[in-house]
Amino acid sequence: xxxxxxxxxxxxxxxxxxxxxxxxxxxxxxxxxxxxxxxxxxxxxxxxxxxxxxxxxxxxxxxxxxxxxxxxxxxxxxxxxxxxxxxxxxxxxxxxxxxxxxxxxxxxxxxxxxxxxxxxxxxxxxxxxxxxxxxxxxxxxxxxxxxxxxxxxxxxxxxxxxxxxxxxxxxxxxxxxxxxxxxxxxxxxxxxxxxxxxxxxxxxxxxxxxxxxxxxxxxxxxxxxxxxxxxxxxxxxxxxxxxxxxxxxxxxxxxxxxxxxxxxxxxxxxxxxxxxxxxxxxxxxxxxxxxxxxxxxxxxxxxxxxxxxxxxxxxxxxxxxxxxxxxxxxxxxxxxxxxxxxxxxxxxxxxxxxxxxxxxxxxxxxxxxxxxxxxxxxxxxxxxxxxxxxxxxxxxxxxxxxxxxxxxxxxxxxxxxxxxxxxxxxxxxxxxxxxxxxxxxxxxxxxxxxxxxxxxxxxxxxxx
Numbered sequence: 001x002x003x004x005x006x007x008x009x010x011x012x013x014x015x016x017x018x019x020x021x022x023x024x025x026x027x028x029x030x031x032x033x034x035x036x037x038x039x040x041x042x043x044x045x046x047x048x049x050x051x052x053x054x055x056x057x058x059x060x061x062x063x064x065x066x067x068x069x070x071x072x073x074x075x076x077x078x079x080x081x082x083x084x085x086x087x088x089x090x091x092x093x094x095x096x097x098x099x100x101x102x103x104x105x106x107x108x109x110x111x112x113x114x115x116x117x118x119x120x121x122x123x124x125x126x127x128x129x130x131x132x133x134x135x136x137x138x139x140x141x142x143x144x145x146x147x148x149x150x151x152x153x154x155x156x157x158x159x160x161x162x163x164x165x166x167x168x169x170x171x172x173x174x175x176x177x178x179x180x181x182x183x184x185x186x187x188x189x190x191x192x193x194x195x196x197x198x199x200x201x202x203x204x205x206x207x208x209x210x211x212x213x214x215x216x217x218x219x220x221x222x223x224x225x226x227x228x229x230x231x232x233x234x235x236x237x238x239x240x241x242x243x244x245x246x247x248x249x250x251x252x253x254x255x256x257x258x259x260x261x262x263x264x265x266x267x268x269x270x271x272x273x274x275x276x277x278x279x280x281x282x283x284x285x286x287x288x289x290x291x292x293x294x295x296x297x298x299x300x301x302x303x304x305x306x307x308x309x310x311x312x313x314x315x316x317x318x319x320x321x322x323x324x325x326x327x328x329x330x331x332x333x334x335x336x337x338x339x340x341x342x343x344x345x346x347x348x349x350x351x352x353x354x355x356x357x358x359x360x361x362x363x364x365x366x367x368x369x370x371x372x373x374x375x376x377x378x379x380x381x382x383x384x385x386x387x388x389x390x391x392x393x394x395x396x397x398x399x400x401x402x403x404x405x406x407x408x409x410x411x412x413x414x415x416x417x418x419x420x421x422x423x424x425x426x427x428x429x430x431x432x433x434x435x436x437x438x439x440x441x442x443x444x445x446x447x448x449x450x451x452x453x454x455x456x457x458x459x460x461x462x463x464x
Contacts, residue, residue: 084371109411
């Protein structure tokens, strides 16, 4: 493993980069990277974040990959139908002109972190007030670890009126303030039992599913995804760090994420990759169709075989894969999807998943690709223009960032975004949990309600 970066090394890299930036006109991003000693970047960021500060944590334990970030040197936001292209262009512009120094890990240059709401314009629910329709942040510092080692990246915004000495002092002071404990354990209130409340009653949700089935059978649409929301109110503030620690243990194959705004934290363990971009190579997965898990291996395998043989679930999954292939085909030299879906098992549920790979005909960034694919029929509907109208009329909730893209993109445009499923919005003592199901012509409302209960089971035990 490389030697850890010391203060002198970081100071030298910062000074050299700022000297070059001083010859530029206007504001310039300065990004320096070096090996760094840190046992757990996620725990370090949770413990070192300041009140009101933005932060970001991303981990897939099975890949031994972690990325965690603190602060905000610059934030890019947008709304409306062009939000992905606008944010991608602004990130690419700043990254392209950045002054880079040092050695990084699995990323190149400055890393942008954040995500996008499900709908192009944010809804009216005040719980989501600090999460806009599109928000990508250039953090003050980022820590990352993988098989290649652990690295730190410091980002500065250089320009007129910004003295190099003060910028360097502030950056190194931030590094010196980092603390490195382990993630805490969940510690529920000793006397107050949390309350659990469905925002819409289970009967009302079943009625919504039935209404959607009627419109599907009438030929209006092929599929629509309907979500529901449950609120958990605890006796003391929910701790995102402790919840994240439990998720990484319980869901090691998933994308464990936490996006913090200072006012709230959006946290989850998603089994669904929206897009991974590396150069002109693209990977994604068509995920749809679900069943429960069993502690008995024989029963668990039997449930998986039933899922593979389910005409309803296979049809739902095929819709998702076809749309992904069609979307990527317009911009790719080739697109390849597996002939048959495979079973993707996570702690409390198993899904049908079909890996899809593509080779782009021209370079595109991870954010652009996320915008191209979002929302897949796995979380939206088919055809989407008509399905979104049905969703708006029968779902009855503000999704916020639930089922939207969350992830990161580096200075070269590479990165990865997951679909923000199995997630919760945490605001002090209150946690909003979300789960959805795909509704097709032969959906049974009671069965779909039961499926949401299984999906809510990822986070509900940790919060209640």
